[in-house]
Amino acid sequence: MMLKFNKIKLVETGGNTQSENSSPAQEDIQVKQGNSANGNVSRSQLHGLWALTNRELKKWYKVPMLLFLSLIQPVLWLGLFGKALNFGGLFTGGGFNIPGLNIPKAVLDQLANTFMQNTFGTTDYFSFLSVGMLTFVILFTAMFSGMSIVWDRRFGFLNKVLSTPVARGSIVMGKVFSSVIRSLVQAVIVLIIAVLLGMNISDFSVIGILGTFVALFLMTFGFSSLFLMLALRSGDYQTQMAIVNLINLPLLFGSNVLFPAKFMPDWLQYFVQINPISYGTDVGRQLLLSAAGMNTLAFDFAYLIGFAAIFSVIGIVLSWRFLTK
Amino acid sequence: MKVANNDKSSTKQGNTPPIIEVRNLSKSFNHSVKAVDDVSFDVKEGEIYGFLGPNGAGKSTTINMLITILKPTSGSATVCGYDIFKEPNEVRRNVGVVPQEYTADEDMTGYDNIILCADLYGIPRRVSKERALELLRLVELESTANRKVGTYSGGMRRRLELACGLINHPRLLFLDEPTLGLDVQTRAAVWSYIRKLKEEYRMTLFMTTHYLEEADGLCDRIAIIDHGKIVKVGSPNALKEGLGGDIIELGIKEENSDIAKLISQVKLVKEVKRVDSLNYRIKSEHGEEAAPEIIEIIRDNGFHVNRISLMEPTLDQVYLEYTGRSIREEETSKEQFRAQRRTMRMARS
Numbered sequence: 001m002m003l004k005f006n007k008i009k010l011v012e013t014g015g016n017t018q019s020e021n022s023s024p025a026q027e028d029i030q031v032k033q034g035n036s037a038n039g040n041v042s043r044s045q046l047h048g049l050w051a052l053t054n055r056e057l058k059k060w061y062k063v064p065m066l067l068f069l070s071l072i073q074p075v076l077w078l079g080l081f082g083k084a085l086n087f088g089g090l091f092t093g094g095g096f097n098i099p100g101l102n103i104p105k106a107v108l109d110q111l112a113n114t115f116m117q118n119t120f121g122t123t124d125y126f127s128f129l130s131v132g133m134l135t136f137v138i139l140f141t142a143m144f145s146g147m148s149i150v151w152d153r154r155f156g157f158l159n160k161v162l163s164t165p166v167a168r169g170s171i172v173m174g175k176v177f178s179s180v181i182r183s184l185v186q187a188v189i190v191l192i193i194a195v196l197l198g199m200n201i202s203d204f205s206v207i208g209i210l211g212t213f214v215a216l217f218l219m220t221f222g223f224s225s226l227f228l229m230l231a232l233r234s235g236d237y238q239t240q241m242a243i244v245n246l247i248n249l250p251l252l253f254g255s256n257v258l259f260p261a262k263f264m265p266d267w268l269q270y271f272v273q274i275n276p277i278s279y280g281t282d283v284g285r286q287l288l289l290s291a292a293g294m295n296t297l298a299f300d301f302a303y304l305i306g307f308a309a310i311f312s313v314i315g316i317v318l319s320w321r322f323l324t325k
Numbered sequence: 326m327k328v329a330n331n332d333k334s335s336t337k338q339g340n341t342p343p344i345i346e347v348r349n350l351s352k353s354f355n356h357s358v359k360a361v362d363d364v365s366f367d368v369k370e371g372e373i374y375g376f377l378g379p380n381g382a383g384k385s386t387t388i389n390m391l392i393t394i395l396k397p398t399s400g401s402a403t404v405c406g407y408d409i410f411k412e413p414n415e416v417r418r419n420v421g422v423v424p425q426e427y428t429a430d431e432d433m434t435g436y437d438n439i440i441l442c443a444d445l446y447g448i449p450r451r452v453s454k455e456r457a458l459e460l461l462r463l464v465e466l467e468s469t470a471n472r473k474v475g476t477y478s479g480g481m482r483r484r485l486e487l488a489c490g491l492i493n494h495p496r497l498l499f500l501d502e503p504t505l506g507l508d509v510q511t512r513a514a515v516w517s518y519i520r521k522l523k524e525e526y527r528m529t530l531f532m533t534t535h536y537l538e539e540a541d542g543l544c545d546r547i548a549i550i551d552h553g554k555i556v557k558v559g560s561p562n563a564l565k566e567g568l569g570g571d572i573i574e575l576g577i578k579e580e581n582s583d584i585a586k587l588i589s590q591v592k593l594v595k596e597v598k599r600v601d602s603l604n605y606r607i608k609s610e611h612g613e614e615a616a617p618e619i620i621e622i623i624r625d626n627g628f629h630v631n632r633i634s635l636m637e638p639t640l641d642q643v644y645l646e647y648t649g650r651s652i653r654e655e656e657t658s659k660e661q662f663r664a665q666r667r668t669m670r671m672a673r674s
Contacts, residue, residue: 048447051441160428163392
């Protein structure tokens with residue numbers, strides 16, 4: 001065994017054999033300190049960050065069932081809610097005709113289109129909802145990013161990580177990044193499914209899609225940080241679940257994901273205006289469907305950048321303070 | 326004790342500073358319960374230093390402060406020459422930790438777990454791959470390295486934790502209850518690894534335990550800790566000798582006479598206690614020599630001995646002496662109990 005230790009040491013020191021009687025373990029430490037003194041600190045921090053991110057991702061992509069299950073919900077929303085709420089059909093289904101007036105069908109269709117365009121900014125509700133589902137799936141994944149830190153704390157893994165020199169911020173950021181990557185992959189899949197189910201793609205463009213995903217990235221970055229922050233001190237997954245469930249529905253309904261905000265009462269509109277989900281959705285609708293937006297694209301992006309920056313910074317600062325009891 | 330210590334320091338070069346230096350360290354939770362209360366001690370390079378005490382005595386709290394995952398309320402400490410307040414990252418870089426709980430990720434293989442640990446220390450892949458194999462060989466897990474940890478037995482998991490704790494080739498290894506819940510055989514295996522680390526790699530080990538035989542058999546020095554305070558420090562033998570020798574328990578036939586005074590006439594006898602009307606408990610140096618003399622003197626005075634037993638002092642008696650309780654009467658907090666039960670359950674799976 002001694003020999004093996006020594007051999008490895010030789011590799012590290014590049015064949016430098018100064019040792020006679022000092023302990024091999026000790027020299028090794030010296031070698032390592034030498035390494036970190038050579039300015040490799042930042043690289044080794046990225047190393048640790050990637051290791052932690054990859055750990056979370058591995059659990060996810062090695063269990064395809066997990067990905068499948070996490071996609072069911074948005075797909076159900078799309079398939080059932082999106083297809084069932086066929087607002088366009090209100091006009092074209094014949095129910096709109098007034099007996100005795102015999103309005104020509106072309107006029108009715110025109111009316112329907114105008115109505116849909118004015119309400120949803122696009123002529124079919126399904127496309128409208130599809131964009132909303134992109135943000136919804138992201139919100140959902142981000143919400144559970146906090147759960148994993150609760151589990152890690154409970155099973156002692158967190159203590160293990162804390163006892164290594166990895167940066168405290170990396171512990172939180174590793175989880176944020178894995179959640180970001182996961183949710184963006186899911187968003188891609190949801191978009192593909194939406195298109196297969198009949199989403200209107202006439203206004204799609206490469207820049208539009210890229211821009212949408214940049215907005216989604218900012219949104220999931222902010223939300224993942226936010227929910228991780230809430231879980232930092234918690235060792236109790238039930239509380240965490242309760243928090244997630246409590247925030248989940250207000251965030252969804254208090255946004256423009258399912259329905260445009262302009263018909264909502266004033267107080268709810270204020271909430272929609274501060275809800276970051278609305279901004280992610282707004283960008284998506286403008287870029288993917290060429291719909292009239294709630295705000296200008298520039299304002300949407302500025303808001304999302306601010307949201308992501310503020311919460312990730314707060315998350316890192318809190319992780320310095322609160323990961324160590 | 327002195328002999329043992331001199332022996333150790335002579336193998337090192339002169340008087341190196343202690344590898345752990347703790348001064349007046351305290352930790353209280355929620356401003357009330359003092360988990361660790363004004364503890365001071367030194368650990369010398371190259372020794373196995375044990376914290377012996379029941380659950381909830383403050384052992385894990387002390388370790389967690391020394392490995393910088395828990396902030397002390399007051400006091401100071403240096404580990405490997407680094408201040409735990411000012412240079413926590415240097416401390417983390419230089420020590421290895423084998424926590425009480427099973428912390429390996431069950432969804433990953435044993436090999437991947439070790440590599441993950443190496444990554445967290447910033448060890449480059451080309452080094453860590455080689456080290457992982459070498460450590461897996463050390464703890465005899467090569468053949469199961471590519472199985473998921475979820476399928477491991479308790480002993481295998483403990484060995485994997487040990488390997489993870491050694492990935493940065495530390496000078497100092499912290500072991501928190503290294504054999505909690507393990508069966509006798511696996512426990513012996515873990516002990517042999519620990520001895521190997523000390524003897525072959527000249528590593529310093531700081532461990533906590535509430536198993537007396539573990540403290541007795543492994544540690545060079547033991548600190549008995551109770552209610553957050555260190556009540557006694559010494560080598561196992563010194564502690565036992567410090568009790569004042571062997572215990573002789575003796576029963577006589579005659580009920581109504583107190584022969585305590587008579588017994589204490591024997592030179593080697595230090596203390597005699599009449600347990601009840603028939604039985605006596607005698608503390609004596611060199612019990613094996615004292616016992617025949619005691620029997621003789623009793624017989625000469627016309628009494629009859631009907632039973633006698635001689636016990637060499639055990640660590641449990643040492644523990645009893647200094648804490649007033651047997652270590653087996655454990656008390657523990659709910660949360661700690663839950664964590665330990667989980668560890669034990671996994672250990673036995």
